[in-house]
Amino acid sequence: MNDFIGSLAVSASGLKAQAQRLRHLSENIANADTPGYRRKTVSFETAFGGSQNTGEVTVGRVNLDRRAPERVYDPGHPLADETGHHDGSNVDLMIEIADAREAQRSYEANLKMFDQARQMSASLMDLLRR
Template identity: 40%
Template sequence: MPLDPLSATVKIAASGLNVQSERLRIVSENLANAQSTGTEPGADPYQRKTISFASALDREIGAAFAEIDSIQRDRSEFPLEYMPGHEAANADGFVKMPNVNPIIEMADMTEANRSYEANLQVIKQARELISMTIDLMRSQS
């Protein structure tokens, strides 16, 4: 049985909430580990994670919704920082630092937060329309 348009709208917006909350989790993890180095000389530090999304067709509602396609590691090089006393410093005194750029992560966080809020607003509006419809039907009987 196909869903009504408002229920389909809520389902689509809910999928947007799910992917954006996962995106926020990944960004938070990256920011939390922005200074996490290795524990032995030459060891690799924390490697930034990235998330990609896909559009999936829900045949029940006849519409596309968002889903997580993959969570991968960023393969960009680790920046080197001169810290000769650090436990992870190589023979030349350089430490591999995480490939996390806090400015990029904050921009991603802002975008994910705005997308999350937009999907939440869609759900709120749909609920309000459903409530108004029920009230209208009650007044007609």
């Protein structure tokens, strides 16, 4: 039964990590037109239970993308310099949408694994009751 609990914990940690990744991706998409906004990226780390590798993942630090922001020519913008340019964001919507789709698929895979472990555990309990 301990293996079932372990597999549920691994898939639950994956669900939590991908949900947080999707939250940051949606923030990036929402702020794509915000001047000076820097894209946020999330890294995953292996979780350790004591000195053991549990197979679970956690979300590491949230990092800001180091790419230079897009220079936008808009002389009427309040942030424009003497040349009429200001810093836009460094968010590329195509990359964000592709990352969101990848995170969604990973979330669905973890959800399927969680459901399979739950069904196997329920089937085992039914067999033990007989």
